[in-house]
Amino acid sequence: MLKETRRTDPELAQIVDKELIRQEKCIEMIASESTVPVPVMELSGSVFTNKTLEGYPGARFQAGGEVADEMERLAVSRAKELFGAEYVNIQSYSGSTANYSVFATILKPGDKVLAMRLDQGGHLTHGSPANWTSTMYNHTFYGCDPETGCIDYEEMERLAKEVKPKLIICGASSYPRLIDFKRVAEIAESVGAYSMCDMAHVAGLVAAKVIPSPIPYMDFVTSSTTKTFCSARSGMVFCKEKYAKELNKGTFPGALGSIHLHTMAAKCWSFRYAATEEFHDIMVQVVKNAQHMAEELMKRDYTVVSGGTDNHLLVVDLRNKNVTGRQMQTALDSAGISVNKQVVPFDTAKPHITSGIRIGLTSVTQRGLKEDAITEIVDMIDRVVNAPEDEAVIAEVKARAEELISKYPLYPAGAFA
């Protein structure tokens, strides 16, 4: 890999090499991350990156689109089959722009949207004050039940009746439990709202049929193709056939420009790979590892939000341990374990400090770690939580972390030869 870059820009090639070594040596547990298979990298760097194309197969704005048409049609048919969807648009550049294309399709400035609160699991693009969507639409937010840490559907229903939104969004960045898609769809229908699920985090688990799919219930389903789907940094939008024409217009020219054909090719490969037994088995183990980690943490008196997890991630409330999320993100990073600080439901700490951390199990599971290794990682985390400023402890854990992860290669030997 990087043969020509090494010849023409050794300085930059060295930086990429350093990043590879960092990833190899790190216990990577940021919930939005995964490791892409080598073909995804090959295709992301393929000649499709040279082609400018707008429009849809058979109706392009530029000449020379016939081969890309073949590729996009193949990718669409694979995606529809994999997810059992009536319709999919795979032109989005990311999970964020997938959301924007749905908004461009169905919303007008000032329209009302009901979404999940950012500090309880929602995403920036669902109307956070820091995101442009908050200046364009009129958002109301539902949250979690303080007792259970799970979505408060009664609050959602009450707010839906009160506000009468045009769109109800479910799906989240840091929600460890299954979402009752049927209930959300019923609430939306009862007030004449569109329903949308942003399944960015769990798309791989859905593709592998390890957790239930939102697609049969929702009008629109958006997603990243990174995170548990383990593919290129890109996106996709599913919808009911009756919205297909409008979604296409909302996506291009509504929200996006020319197509990223190189990442589309990578997604095309992944739509096939995600139907394999290999991918299915990884996704099954991701959930087992996440559940095992939650149990091991709780055995050591950690507060795991909602008391566990049904997916690839868990949120740990550190308030009873007298450390902040920011402190733990930094200390664990120094010890070779990568997690991110996380606001927990009803957090009193500032968003740049936070009271918790979010832990994701996708990357380590792809490397082959199973429950016994997860127990070891919990032990390491616990050592650091109990002595976040003790340099000797950090050094000891870093050595243990590197030794453990070195037994599980990031990529097979010779993958980049």
Ligand SMILES: Cc1ncc(COP(=O)(O)O)c(C=O)c1O
């Ligand atoms: C629920 C959710 N939606 C959308 C996104 C944005 O995805 P992307 O980074 O692909 O734009 C994220 C990213 O973390 C997310 O968690």
